[in-house]
Amino acid sequence: xxxxxxxxxxDTFHYGHIELLKRSKxxxxxxxxxxxxxxxxxxxxxxxxxxxxxxxxxxNSIKYVDLVIYEHNWEQKKSDIIxxxxxxxxxxxxxxxxxxxLNCKVTYLDRxxxxxxxxxxxxxxxx
Numbered sequence: 638x639x640x641x642x643x644x645x646x647x648d649t650f651h652y653g654h655i656e657l658l659k660r661s662k663x664x665x666x667x668x669x670x671x672x673x674x675x676x677x678x679x680x681x682x683x684x685x686x687x688x689x690x691x692x693x694x695x696x697n698s699i700k701y702v703d704l705v706i707y708e709h710n711w712e713q714k715k716s717d718i719i720x721x722x723x724x725x726x727x728x729x730x731x732x733x734x735x736x737x738x739l740n741c742k743v744t745y746l747d748r749x750x751x752x753x754x755x756x757x758x759x760x761x762x763x764x
Contacts, residue, residue, distance in 0.1 A: 639665030642717060643727045644708050646673045648685040650695040653748065660746050661727040662701035669721055670696050671708035680710075714739060 643661050647654055647670075662668045672693050678685055685692065689707070697705045706717070714736065717723065723741045730745040737743055 638667060639724045640667045640669065640722055641665040641725045641727060642669040642671065642721060642723045644671045644673065644714065645729075646678055646683065646685060647692045647696050648687055650687075650692070654696075655699060655701075657727070657729065657746060657748075658696075658699050658701045664725050664727065664744060667703045668701055669704045669706060669717075669723075670702050671706050671713070671717065672696055673708045677709055 641661050641664050643657065645654070645657075658668065658670065672689065673681075675685055675689050693705050693707075696702055714726065718726070718739055718741050725742045725744055726736060726739060727744045727746055728736060729748045731748060733745045
């Protein structure tokens with residue numbers, strides 16, 4: 638069995654996220670998705686429009702996803718690879734080269750060009 642993991646905030650969930658999850662699952666048998674906690678996002682200078690529980694609910698509802706876990710910090714990737722016996726880490730290609738030192742195969746997937754969370758967040762009013 639080949640186990641895949643990917644990480645993300647998955648705020649303002651959209652079809653680009655679904656494409657990432659679908660392409661990740663196509664690389665193996667079991668897909669784990671780590672969703673960034675609100676606290677971790679703050680350390681990255683980000684705030685989510687939607688709470689962690691809701692973002693995890695969305696990710697967990699996608700048929701390609703077998704397990705959802707929380708991402709608490711950058712260093713967690715190394716321990717997750719060991720804990721879950723990860724064969725492949727997938728990330729969007731905007732992260733190319735950032736995770737090449739991890740102890741598994743790393744595949745950077747092309748982003749869906751027509752959509753971005755940044756563009757969506759710009760359209761949402763803070764009310």
